[in-house]
Amino acid sequence: MSDHATHRPTDASGHHVVPVSLYLAIFGGLMALTAVTIGAAKIDLGPLNVVVALLIAGLKATLVILYFMHVRYSKPQVWIFVGAGFLWLAILLTLTISDYLSRGW
Amino acid sequence: MAEAAAIVAHQFDDPEQQRDSVSLGMWLFLIQEIMFFGGLFLGYTVYRYKFPEAFRIGSNQLDLLLGGVNTVVLIVSSLTMALAVHAAQLGKKKAIVWWLIATIVLGSVFLGIKGVEYGHKFDHHLFPGPHFVFEGPHARQVQLFFSFYFVMTGMHALHMVIGIGILAVLVWMAAIGRFHSAYYAPVEMTGLYWHFVDIVWIFLFPLLYLLGLDR
Numbered sequence A: 001m002s003d004h005a006t007h008r009p010t011d012a013s014g015h016h017v018v019p020v021s022l023y024l025a026i027f028g029g030l031m032a033l034t035a036v037t038i039g040a041a042k043i044d045l046g047p048l049n050v051v052v053a054l055l056i057a058g059l060k061a062t063l064v065i066l067y068f069m070h071v072r073y074s075k076p077q078v079w080i081f082v083g084a085g086f087l088w089l090a091i092l093l094t095l096t097i098s099d100y101l102s103r104g105w
Numbered sequence B: 001m002a003e004a005a006a007i008v009a010h011q012f013d014d015p016e017q018q019r020d021s022v023s024l025g026m027w028l029f030l031i032q033e034i035m036f037f038g039g040l041f042l043g044y045t046v047y048r049y050k051f052p053e054a055f056r057i058g059s060n061q062l063d064l065l066l067g068g069v070n071t072v073v074l075i076v077s078s079l080t081m082a083l084a085v086h087a088a089q090l091g092k093k094k095a096i097v098w099w100l101i102a103t104i105v106l107g108s109v110f111l112g113i114k115g116v117e118y119g120h121k122f123d124h125h126l127f128p129g130p131h132f133v134f135e136g137p138h139a140r141q142v143q144l145f146f147s148f149y150f151v152m153t154g155m156h157a158l159h160m161v162i163g164i165g166i167l168a169v170l171v172w173m174a175a176i177g178r179f180h181s182a183y184y185a186p187v188e189m190t191g192l193y194w195h196f197v198d199i200v201w202i203f204l205f206p207l208l209y210l211l212g213l214d215r
Helices: A020-041 A048-068 A076-101 B015-050 B052-061 B064-089 B093-123 B139-175 B185-210
Strands: none
Touching: A020 A048, A020 B064, A020 B185, A048 B064, A048 B185, A076 B015, B015 B052, B015 B139, B015 B185, B052 B139, B052 B185, B064 B093, B064 B185, B093 B139, B093 B185, B139 B185
């Protein structure tokens, strides 16, 4: 990576600085996905409407976390913390929802 | 004091260790926030599953145009926040102030639009409680939908009010030149908070406004 060092903007301590062009591209992506999710909600997909809405929201959240929140350029310990947060959220959601979904027995 | 040197608190060995600690501490706080909002989303999901028709009716009472405009406003505010951090990283002191002010303005526009929406709901007696009025067989469950709507959007709005307060302090700190290319942690950490609040809305918007939309 050192051969690219002169081309990559950094702060005074040498940390990676995300270029403005990438921020604008992510912003454009978030806007496009917002339009797609509104458009998809107006089409009747049956039970797939929920899936599509949540997939698009998840994709938008991932873009914000990786680029706006710089996680993509962060150290492994930040990845572990972020991953742990969503792992515990997944446990909360999965166990509770599987309980309610299986009460028809 | 050298311009390029970061201020290192005495418990840290060097600026890098301080930087890592600040970042991990902020993420711990955000994980707690994920669990807090996660509980609300879980409750909403369970009752939406139990009362799909009432929640569909409730969703259709919301103003899709105002909700959509607010989604755009909030995403733009995340961009201006990211650009404030960018300006801080490069030590562009005036640009930090202006991007922070832009973020405050957009956050205030969001809250203003939210206030208009709340006003309409109050006018139509859709605020849960003794004055709630809704005709139809699902009235009680529709009231439950609006309980979730007001608690979830209300907690989100409260986070934005707090965020705007923090941003106002940052504007003052940036204006007196506290931040430079080697020290901008408060701007960066507030950015993490602001983007987190944006992510909460990214999920609230489809779940509250879009699911069950009449076609």
